[in-house]
Amino acid sequence: MSEMRTPVPDAPSLGELLAAGRAVPGHRPWPRAVVDVDDWGLAAECLTQGSVTLLGLWGEAEAVHMALLDEPAAAIGVLSLSCPEGRFPSVGELHAPAIRLERAIQDLFGLEATGLPDARPWLDHGRWGFRRPLGNAERAAGAAPPYPFLPVEGEHLHRIPVGPVHAGIIEPGHFRFTASGETIVRLEQRLGYVHKGIEGLMTGADLARGAELAGRVSGDSAVACALAFARAAEAALQVEAPRRAQWLRALMAELERLANHFGDIGAICNDAAFSLMHAHCGVLREQVLRAADRSFGHRLMRDVVVPGGVAHDLEPQGAAAIAAMIAEARRRFPPLVELYDNTASLQDRTVGTGILRPALARRFGAGGFIGRASGRGFDARRAMGYPPYDELEFLVPGLEAGDVDARVWIRIREVEQSLGLVEQILARLPGGPVREEIATAHAVHEGMALVEGFRGDVLAWLRFDASGRIERCHLRDPSWFQWPLLEAAIEGNIVADFPLCNKSFNCSYSGHDL
Amino acid sequence: MALMPDLLAQFLQMALVLALAPLLTGFVRKLKGRLLRRRGPPVLQPYRDLLRLLRKEVVLAENASWLFRAAPYLIFATTWVAAALVPTFATGLLYSWSADLIAIIALLGSARFLLALAGMDVGTSFGGIGSSREVMIASLAEPAMLLIAFTVALVAGSTQLSTVAAFMGSPEVGLRVSLGMAAIALVMVAIAENARIPVDNPATHLELTMVHEAMVLEYSGRHLAMIEFASHLKLLLYVSLIACLFVPWGLAPHGAGPAAFAAGAAAWIGKLAAGGTLLAVFETAIAKMRVFRVPEFLGAALMLGLLATLLMFVSRSL
Numbered sequence: 001m002s003e004m005r006t007p008v009p010d011a012p013s014l015g016e017l018l019a020a021g022r023a024v025p026g027h028r029p030w031p032r033a034v035v036d037v038d039d040w041g042l043a044a045e046c047l048t049q050g051s052v053t054l055l056g057l058w059g060e061a062e063a064v065h066m067a068l069l070d071e072p073a074a075a076i077g078v079l080s081l082s083c084p085e086g087r088f089p090s091v092g093e094l095h096a097p098a099i100r101l102e103r104a105i106q107d108l109f110g111l112e113a114t115g116l117p118d119a120r121p122w123l124d125h126g127r128w129g130f131r132r133p134l135g136n137a138e139r140a141a142g143a144a145p146p147y148p149f150l151p152v153e154g155e156h157l158h159r160i161p162v163g164p165v166h167a168g169i170i171e172p173g174h175f176r177f178t179a180s181g182e183t184i185v186r187l188e189q190r191l192g193y194v195h196k197g198i199e200g201l202m203t204g205a206d207l208a209r210g211a212e213l214a215g216r217v218s219g220d221s222a223v224a225c226a227l228a229f230a231r232a233a234e235a236a237l238q239v240e241a242p243r244r245a246q247w248l249r250a251l252m253a254e255l256e257r258l259a260n261h262f263g264d265i266g267a268i269c270n271d272a273a274f275s276l277m278h279a280h281c282g283v284l285r286e287q288v289l290r291a292a293d294r295s296f297g298h299r300l301m302r303d304v305v306v307p308g309g310v311a312h313d314l315e316p317q318g319a320a321a322i323a324a325m326i327a328e329a330r331r332r333f334p335p336l337v338e339l340y341d342n343t344a345s346l347q348d349r350t351v352g353t354g355i356l357r358p359a360l361a362r363r364f365g366a367g368g369f370i371g372r373a374s375g376r377g378f379d380a381r382r383a384m385g386y387p388p389y390d391e392l393e394f395l396v397p398g399l400e401a402g403d404v405d406a407r408v409w410i411r412i413r414e415v416e417q418s419l420g421l422v423e424q425i426l427a428r429l430p431g432g433p434v435r436e437e438i439a440t441a442h443a444v445h446e447g448m449a450l451v452e453g454f455r456g457d458v459l460a461w462l463r464f465d466a467s468g469r470i471e472r473c474h475l476r477d478p479s480w481f482q483w484p485l486l487e488a489a490i491e492g493n494i495v496a497d498f499p500l501c502n503k504s505f506n507c508s509y510s511g512h513d514l
Numbered sequence: 515m516a517l518m519p520d521l522l523a524q525f526l527q528m529a530l531v532l533a534l535a536p537l538l539t540g541f542v543r544k545l546k547g548r549l550l551r552r553r554g555p556p557v558l559q560p561y562r563d564l565l566r567l568l569r570k571e572v573v574l575a576e577n578a579s580w581l582f583r584a585a586p587y588l589i590f591a592t593t594w595v596a597a598a599l600v601p602t603f604a605t606g607l608l609y610s611w612s613a614d615l616i617a618i619i620a621l622l623g624s625a626r627f628l629l630a631l632a633g634m635d636v637g638t639s640f641g642g643i644g645s646s647r648e649v650m651i652a653s654l655a656e657p658a659m660l661l662i663a664f665t666v667a668l669v670a671g672s673t674q675l676s677t678v679a680a681f682m683g684s685p686e687v688g689l690r691v692s693l694g695m696a697a698i699a700l701v702m703v704a705i706a707e708n709a710r711i712p713v714d715n716p717a718t719h720l721e722l723t724m725v726h727e728a729m730v731l732e733y734s735g736r737h738l739a740m741i742e743f744a745s746h747l748k749l750l751l752y753v754s755l756i757a758c759l760f761v762p763w764g765l766a767p768h769g770a771g772p773a774a775f776a777a778g779a780a781a782w783i784g785k786l787a788a789g790g791t792l793l794a795v796f797e798t799a800i801a802k803m804r805v806f807r808v809p810e811f812l813g814a815a816l817m818l819g820l821l822a823t824l825l826m827f828v829s830r831s832l
Binding site for chain 1: 546549550551552639640642643711712715717718719720721722723731798799800801802803804805806807
């Protein structure tokens with residue numbers, strides 16, 4: 001993959017790109033504009049120059065949408081291109097991060113991305129029984145077509161197919177390694193094994209059903225996905241969740257982050273056969289989950305965040321349970337950090353392994369610990385400043401090294417910040433109602449939201465039809481831009497280090513395959 | 515020489531190693547669990563696992579050759595014979611006159627050779643990776659082991675383990691630099707040979723990092739039971755070997771009565787427990803090393819063995 005080109009001084013800004021098109025009324029909170037083919041291409045050009053970052057690219061039956069982020073200005077805009085002919089100019093042709101998104105659009109909607117350098121199917125493995133399920137669906141005939149992996153040439157190269165079923169209890173994904181001895185020359189991923197058709201289920205669902213579906217996109221990000229959906233729905237319907245609900249949502253989001261980061265820190269060390277960290281971090285994770293269970297009635301806090309607020313208030317004993325857990329974590333975590341830092345054999349494995357260069361992280365708009373370990377400090381909590389984070393004090397840690405060690409350290413620092421955030425929230429939790437009733441709207445509304453999950457920024461975009469049902473909802477997991485980076489980061493490493501790198505990325509299969 | 519008691523002692527030893535080998539593994543696993551604040555699996559779990567595997571049906575790859583089917587039994591047999599040759603609770607066992615330390619190394623080498631072949635037999639990529647890594651490890655572990663044998667032989671004047679053990683237990687050994695080096699080298703080789711952390715992780719589920727486990731991925735049922743049993747035996751063998759060479763106290767001398775045998779057995783079990791405890795603590799405190807660090811690790815063992823041997827030529831008293 002080539003380095004980012006230097007920005008051209010006269011590259012149009014996000015505002016100019018939006019102004020060039022026809023603004024769509026009723027799209028909140030950020031503007032959406034319908035553009036023509038030329039401006040669509042211009043936007044792709046801007047992406048390659050790095051003046052804007054790709055946040056999402058998704059389809060509809062006869063249109064494609066592209067969400068762009070202007071990082072310095074923290075501005076977001078959506079460009080739409082209607083494609084009645086069933087094709088649109090490929091963004092992936094110029095800007096690699098869009099390739100898989102466009103392959104998914106081709107699979108789901110049958111819209112052709114002209115010029116797409118890699119036109120192989122992505123989510124569709126030929127086993128759904130029909131093609132283009134969200135577009136002009138038709139029954140698929142015959143057996144699944146073979147999937148050609150990228151060709152590799154050279155002497156002494158051998159291929160190692162791994163998965164989709166693995167020896168451990170993890171999600172399915174296929175990894176095709178080409179190695180020269182132990183050194184990885186190329187890794188090619190194949191995903192889509194856990195495609196659940198969530199976007200298809202969303203179409204025609206009512207608000208409550210949509211919120212349930214969103215919470216089931218990725219089990220470990222139940223809060224983040226539900227929150228993104230709820231905020232997008234609230235934006236579309238111009239409802240604001242009560243203040244207490246917003247604080248409770250942040251409390252849940254931070255608990256989710258804590259649980260996952262504890263789990264990840266331990267699991268990364270365990271992949272280097274250092275099970276001591278795994279055991280101790282596992283205890284911490286379990287304590288977070290139990291506190292969540294006692295506070296919100298569900299270990300993963302599923303179905304608690306709903307459009308309009310939260311389903312129910314904090315249980316009476318919840319605040320005490322969380323406070324006790326935080327105190328315990330504050331006591332137990334620092335010695336573990338010291339253990340990580342002082343175990344030379346562990347450091348030998350993590351330092352310098354799986355380096356992701358900052359330029360690539362920027363280009364792909366990598367969020368979460370992956371981006372922040374490679375110099376991209378974007379955090380939706382800080383950049384978008386959605387409530388209550390605008391009132392809370394926290395730091396966004398950042399490192400430049402981009403190796404496994406850096407990703408562990410970002411997690412450690414984020415755990416510390418989240419502990420502080422939970423303490424602040426508990427101390428200043430406002431009173432009042434926790435849910436605003438949402439009346440069914442009878443007009444077309446569009447809304448979107450960007451929230452920070454533990455992996456990175458989750459994007460939600462939806463449109464209600466005139467009957468108040470969901471016409472189209474797209475949830476973009478941060479993993480879409482992180483999975484391809486794993487392919488890049490692993491190059492030149494040894495085969496035996498892949499599990500370590502993979503765990504340090506910890507991308508979602510379920511959230512990606514949707 | 516009274517043949518019957520000797521034969522009896524020898525058979526007792528062979529039965530004992532067989533009976534205790536899974537227990538040692540179970541003990542190490544239990545201890546590791548406790549060190550990780552877990553309850554740990556029951557100490558007898560390895561026996562149950564073996565029984566379960568023996569009862570299970572064997573699933574063979576379509577292209578598995580006779581070698582793939584025969585290898586587990588050969589591996590088990592050679593390892594068992596090797597384990598029978600190491601003085602555990604008594605020296606001067608009947609078979610030990612016919613085979614020495616070098617024979618034990620050769621037997622274990624044959625078992626490894628067969629396992630590496632079997633790993634490649636079915637032609638899966640993991641088996642191939644495992645075999646290639648195993649042979650890379652062996653290419654350094656085996657010479658190191660031979661150098662250790664030479665050092666010990668130069669000190670004791672024999673490669674015959676009963677004689678060596680008797681010499682090591684006698685006061686004329688004294689403190690020797692060579693023996694210290696050989697002891698360290700032997701521990702390093704033992705860790706590598708038994709696929710323990712930091713060289714390999716016996717508990718991993720990550721196909722790509724495995725060495726020993728990758729070779730046996732395609733095995734199931736009684737074949738897997740044989741291979742697992744052989745690994746248990748090998749661990750017991752190495753702990754016994756280290757104990758016999760460097761802490762030979764408590765070994766019953768040749769021709770001793772039942773009381774001495776019982777004392778020897780108790781001492782042996784104590785040594786096994788001590789060895790198992792040290793192993794569990796060591797494994798908990800360290801992460802696995804990169805595959806390409808293993809040659810450095812074993813290279814150090816090889817150098818220690820070489821230095822120990824060379825020192826013997828510089829001065830007989832070092």
